[in-house]
Amino acid sequence: MSLTPPRPGGPRPNVPVILDGEEVLAFDGETILDLARRLGSPIPTLCYLDGLSVHGGCRLCVVEVNGDNRLPLACATPVSSEMDIRTDTSSLRDHRRRVIELLFAEGNHICASCVSSGACELQDLAAENDVDHIHYALEFPRIDVDATHPKYVLDRERCVLCTRCVRVCDEVEGAHVWDIAQRGSQSTLVAELGKPWGDATSCTWCGKCVLVCPTGALSFKGRSTGEMRHDPDVIAFLARLRDEGEWIDREEPAP
Amino acid sequence: MPTADTETKGPGATSDHPSGDDRFELLDKAMRRGRYGQDQLIEVLHVAQEVFGYLSEDLLLYVARALRLPPSRVYGVATFYHLFTFDPPGDHSATVCTGTACFVKGANDVVDALAREHRVAPGSTTEDGRFTLKTARCLGSCGMAPVVVVDGEVRGHLHADAAIDEVAARLATTDDRDSEEAV
Ligand code: SF4
Ligand code: FES
Ligand code: FES
Numbered sequence: 001m002s003l004t005p006p007r008p009g010g011p012r013p014n015v016p017v018i019l020d021g022e023e024v025l026a027f028d029g030e031t032i033l034d035l036a037r038r039l040g041s042p043i044p045t046l047c048y049l050d051g052l053s054v055h056g057g058c059r060l061c062v063v064e065v066n067g068d069n070r071l072p073l074a075c076a077t078p079v080s081s082e083m084d085i086r087t088d089t090s091s092l093r094d095h096r097r098r099v100i101e102l103l104f105a106e107g108n109h110i111c112a113s114c115v116s117s118g119a120c121e122l123q124d125l126a127a128e129n130d131v132d133h134i135h136y137a138l139e140f141p142r143i144d145v146d147a148t149h150p151k152y153v154l155d156r157e158r159c160v161l162c163t164r165c166v167r168v169c170d171e172v173e174g175a176h177v178w179d180i181a182q183r184g185s186q187s188t189l190v191a192e193l194g195k196p197w198g199d200a201t202s203c204t205w206c207g208k209c210v211l212v213c214p215t216g217a218l219s220f221k222g223r224s225t226g227e228m229r230h231d232p233d234v235i236a237f238l239a240r241l242r243d244e245g246e247w248i249d250r251e252e253p254a255p
Numbered sequence: 256m257p258t259a260d261t262e263t264k265g266p267g268a269t270s271d272h273p274s275g276d277d278r279f280e281l282l283d284k285a286m287r288r289g290r291y292g293q294d295q296l297i298e299v300l301h302v303a304q305e306v307f308g309y310l311s312e313d314l315l316l317y318v319a320r321a322l323r324l325p326p327s328r329v330y331g332v333a334t335f336y337h338l339f340t341f342d343p344p345g346d347h348s349a350t351v352c353t354g355t356a357c358f359v360k361g362a363n364d365v366v367d368a369l370a371r372e373h374r375v376a377p378g379s380t381t382e383d384g385r386f387t388l389k390t391a392r393c394l395g396s397c398g399m400a401p402v403v404v405v406d407g408e409v410r411g412h413l414h415a416d417a418a419i420d421e422v423a424a425r426l427a428t429t430d431d432r433d434s435e436e437a438v
């Protein structure tokens with residue numbers, strides 16, 4: 001897992017692979033994404049979040065391996081010896097642009113009136129991948145906003161179904177308030193049995209779901225346009241503390 | 256059907272459920288058979304729907320508690336499958352296949368015709384609770400398109416007019432159905 005960076009004195013990278021034309025060494029079991037990030041190749045991601053399990057749902061992180069036209073997910077594919085990995089070809093760029101456009105077409109992403117404008121991962125992805133036009137018909141789904149929680153708001157129009165909130169609530173907070181209901185274009189984020197969030201008795205009000213949301217779908221109540229700031233990185237920090245048992249009082253063996 | 260609830264209540268009831276409803280025993284038995292495994296969820300939901308006719312909120316919660324699954328997970332899984340329903344079904348039902356073959360053969364006309372005839376939106380039940388209109392994707396009998404499942408029976412080549420007649424015939428037989436329905 002990527003949570004703990006390799007330590008000096010730990011195992012050394014020993015798996016030879018080619019990353020964007022360069023021969024490099026990967027750690028055994030490392031994912032393509034971890035390798036690329038470690039060596040400074042940016043692969044765009046959306047559903048992936050350090051500190052959470054891998055979902056592999058957004059398909060933004062696809063890469064080419066050995067020129068094969070099946071595109072593996074960098075976040076979910078471990079490196080293996082002699083892989084020839086390309087992270088940035090014109091067809092990959094094309095594919096990613098399409099994915100981003102579909103995300104825009106599927107929801108109601110009106111940046112001009114969004115709490116997260118200026119600090120939104122979807123907006124950033126669009127900018128970084130030159131999405132200046134949506135080639136698909138916009139769906140303009142009619143979706144209600146859930147503002148029943150005293151502290152937070154869920155605006156499903158802006159939800160990209162990355163499941164970060166579902167995973168953080170399950171894996172870190174342990175409450176599992178959220179899940180995805182229905183399927184296909186009807187898929188939607190639900191609290192408990194599809195209840196208003198404010199009625200969800202399992203919600204601990206911890207706010208981690210709000211912190212990890214890449215868009216303006218989850219926000220603190222009372223924020224207006226462009227005022228919302230998320231903090232997804234805090235989860236990697238929490239996960240590392242937990243994995244390393246940071247707060248556990250270990251008794252020093254007597255000298 | 257929905258009135259059968261209280262019949263079996265009594266001091267001797269062995270059901271865990273506070274309602275003493277016998278049907279929960281069937282459900283419990285199914286869960287016990289699967290050793291309350293969380294991977295048995297779909298199986299258990301099937302049994303629950305078979306026994307109760309539909310998945311009410313209480314029922315979903317009951318299953319969630321018993322299998323120690325978060326309610327949202329149970330709800331997510333249940334709503335993923337078209338086979339599960341969350342409202343009490345009508346006395347009679349028609350499920351129109353809207354898969355590719357049936358679509359080509361005019362499934363939409365069948366849906367529209369039934370919806371108009373009975374003033375009911377696809378996926379819902381008439382106000383008097385007598386008829387439920389549903390749609391489904393490819394039922395695997397494409398050679399017989401358009402396919403409609405009427406009261407659980409697969410009927411092929413059922414175009415709009417024939418479908419209306421078929422449903423009308425079923426509705427005319429309501430009363431004797433009630434007795435055989437009892438579980
Ligand atoms: S609400 Fe936000 S974090 Fe949750 S699935 Fe939607 S976009 Fe992802
Ligand atoms: S980041 Fe890999 S599939 Fe979303
Ligand atoms: S499309 Fe209707 S049965 Fe296959």
